[in-house]
Amino acid sequence: MSSPPVGYLAAPDQPWNVQHYLDGKVGYVLGLLWQHLWLSVLPVVIGLIIALPIGYAAKRFKWTYTPLVTISGLLYTIPSLALFVVIPSVIGTQILDPINVVIPLTIYTIALMVRVIADGLRSVDETVLQAASAMGYSRFQRLLKVELPIAIPVIGAGLRVAVVANVGMVAVAAVIGVPQLGTLFSYGKDLFYYAPIVVGLVLSVALAFALDLLIVLAVRALTPWRKAVAAR
Amino acid sequence: MINDLWSYISVADHWWGPNGIMARLDEHLRYSAIAVGISLVLAIPLGLVVGHTGRGTAVVTFIANAFRALPAVGLLIFLVVLISPQFTGRSEARYLIPTTIVLVLLSIPSILANTVEGVRNVDPEARDAARGMGMTGSQVLFKVELPCALPLIFSGVRSAVLQVIATATIAAYISLGGLGRLIIDGLSSREYPKVITGAVAVAVLAIVLDVLIALIQRYTVSRGVSGRFSRKGATATTAPRKDDAIEADAEVLAV
Numbered sequence: 334m335s336s337p338p339v340g341y342l343a344a345p346d347q348p349w350n351v352q353h354y355l356d357g358k359v360g361y362v363l364g365l366l367w368q369h370l371w372l373s374v375l376p377v378v379i380g381l382i383i384a385l386p387i388g389y390a391a392k393r394f395k396w397t398y399t400p401l402v403t404i405s406g407l408l409y410t411i412p413s414l415a416l417f418v419v420i421p422s423v424i425g426t427q428i429l430d431p432i433n434v435v436i437p438l439t440i441y442t443i444a445l446m447v448r449v450i451a452d453g454l455r456s457v458d459e460t461v462l463q464a465a466s467a468m469g470y471s472r473f474q475r476l477l478k479v480e481l482p483i484a485i486p487v488i489g490a491g492l493r494v495a496v497v498a499n500v501g502m503v504a505v506a507a508v509i510g511v512p513q514l515g516t517l518f519s520y521g522k523d524l525f526y527y528a529p530i531v532v533g534l535v536l537s538v539a540l541a542f543a544l545d546l547l548i549v550l551a552v553r554a555l556t557p558w559r560k561a562v563a564a565r
Numbered sequence: 566m567i568n569d570l571w572s573y574i575s576v577a578d579h580w581w582g583p584n585g586i587m588a589r590l591d592e593h594l595r596y597s598a599i600a601v602g603i604s605l606v607l608a609i610p611l612g613l614v615v616g617h618t619g620r621g622t623a624v625v626t627f628i629a630n631a632f633r634a635l636p637a638v639g640l641l642i643f644l645v646v647l648i649s650p651q652f653t654g655r656s657e658a659r660y661l662i663p664t665t666i667v668l669v670l671l672s673i674p675s676i677l678a679n680t681v682e683g684v685r686n687v688d689p690e691a692r693d694a695a696r697g698m699g700m701t702g703s704q705v706l707f708k709v710e711l712p713c714a715l716p717l718i719f720s721g722v723r724s725a726v727l728q729v730i731a732t733a734t735i736a737a738y739i740s741l742g743g744l745g746r747l748i749i750d751g752l753s754s755r756e757y758p759k760v761i762t763g764a765v766a767v768a769v770l771a772i773v774l775d776v777l778i779a780l781i782q783r784y785t786v787s788r789g790v791s792g793r794f795s796r797k798g799a800t801a802t803t804a805p806r807k808d809d810a811i812e813a814d815a816e817v818l819a820v
Contacts, residue, residue: 410771412731415764418748422566422761428752497633504636508738509752518642522739525646534639541634 345526354528362517366536368431369513372506373499374544376435377492380442387443388450389476398451405444413437413502417509434506441502442495449491453484482556489552493545500541504533514540570765573758584746586766592742593770596661596733600668601726608673609718612680616714617706622681629678632670637732641667645739660741668732672725679721683714712787719782723775730771734763744770 347353355362391401416437421428424436457480465479481488507515517533520526553560573579580586615621644663652659687710695709737745747763750756788794 407772410727410775411768412727412734412771414731414734414745414748415767418752418760419566419764422569422757494633500634501636504638505735507638508735508749515636515638518636518639519738522642522646525650527643527646530639530643530646534636534643537636537639538634545634 345524345528348525348527349531351528351531354526354532362532362536365512365514365516366540369500369503369515369537369540372431372434372503372511372513373438373496373540376438376499377442377496379435380439380495381446381488381492383439384443384446384450388447389454391447391451392454402448402451405447408440408444413441413505414508416440417506429510431511433509434503434511438499438502441498445495445498446488446491450484450488453487453491454480456487457483485555486552486559489548493548496544496548497541500537500544504537566761569758569761573762579762586744586747586762589742589744589746589763590766590770592746593730593733593744593767596664596668596736596741596743597726597729600665600729600733601672601722603665603669604672604676604725605722607669608676609680612677612718613684613706613711615677616681616684617702617710619685622685625677625681629674632674637667637671637728638735638738640670641732641735641739657741660736660739664733664736664739664741668729671732672729675725675728676718676721679717680714683717683721684710686717687713713790715786716782716791719778719786723778723782726774726778727771730767730774734767 345354387401391398417433418428420426420433420436421430424432426432461479461483462475465475470478503513504515504518506513507519514533514537517529521528521530521533574586578585582588612625615625641664644667645660648663648666649659652662684706691709691713692705695705700708733743734745734748736743737747737749744763744767747766748760751759751761751763783791783793
């Protein structure tokens, strides 16, 4: 009996059996989930930190609004796979470096959030700003204690879109080989093995919903006055 | 990076051969056009009806949100693995059919949600005025609600097209053609210039299509809705552009 050639992977007997697949691999799958989690969350955090001052600038200096929003809109049109493979040659990282995933997703987050933050800050009522100034708030204090808190629901809505989109885009990195839940897709594809694909799909949808819910709860916790108004 | 790009695209064979950039572009556009065409035919009429009658709005929102969370690659690979063994022989259909299904599934939610949202957002006074003038339900829909909803519908179509172009790139990963072929083949044979060319080509295609649709939008949306008047008509330019604020919420998803 001849042995299969090197690199040949036999199709599984029970391609649908998730339990069978997970047997002894729970740790491995959780590791991928953890990778997926930080690859999707880190860019949102960095992106938000970078987008805040840019969004503020777009609101503060009116003439910068259109160019900043147009440029960020253009960045958003570039497909993620294109950015994933170009980044290494631009900054000189290895093709498998997770940084190649973090940087493009950060760019997308910035592209999305600049507009959201600018619009959120612009939506703050002028009379509220005047009241704050009349109470002796400096421009910076006013931004921190009045404008940003009022803009939180809008910024939160933007973050929800960003984080859910990121969870989906991280999976694309499986094509270039950075390990995360998308790895389960490529594994299942090569073997015609449904179980890992189903596990990957379920976990990444669950991750997206969990992160989405987290932001909803955070927005609720940070804006207690909205609940008071609603209860009235 | 520029050098890599130039070293690849300065060779004529890389452009015109059976596996050249133009052939890949042709495939990419074909896959995308089929999918977007199907989505438009399905989603816009459905969205207009749902928006006009107000029935099923909650269902549409739920479906749109649920699909946003689905990773396109995962869905694509899942359907390919599921469907392609049903086809025998070496036909392209075994990969094209699952890919088209995925692209349609991904592009329907943004078109559908924006169409519904666009019709729902029409100023109730405009709708009432149209009724008061004696318009029938379908006249209100086609003469008032549809024109007013066009900016949002277009923004939905634009994000759908971007997503389809991006996901069609991944189709190369499941052995279909398209510009993604350059990226995937280049990666596996370590021809970096080829990878860069594929990436730049996809990005340029996405931007060009977005600009093209924006141009169509500019000439099809009534000026009364978009607020684009010449500077001389000072009264109208000062009116706030309502669709600006709404467009910001419209979901834009790149893959």
